Amino acid sequence: MPESSFEAELEHRLALLENPDSDETFLPDLPWRDVVLAAVVLAVVSVLLIWWGYPA
Numbered sequence: 001m002p003e004s005s006f007e008a009e010l011e012h013r014l015a016l017l018e019n020p021d022s023d024e025t026f027l028p029d030l031p032w033r034d035v036v037l038a039a040v041v042l043a044v045v046s047v048l049l050i051w052w053g054y055p056a
Contacts, residue, residue: 016022 016024
């Protein structure tokens with residue numbers, strides 16, 4: 001990345017941090033599909049670890 005565009009992007013992001021009333025964000029919101037998928041994977045991994053750690 002050229003130095004001038006890096007500096008411009010850095011200044012833009014710093015301005016966003018200093019102005020919390022701005023409607024502009026750094027990144028778009030995470031899609032709901034990804035949030036649900038992460039929750040399901042976390043639940044499945046938790047159940048598998050409990051099952052593996054406490055055999056009957």
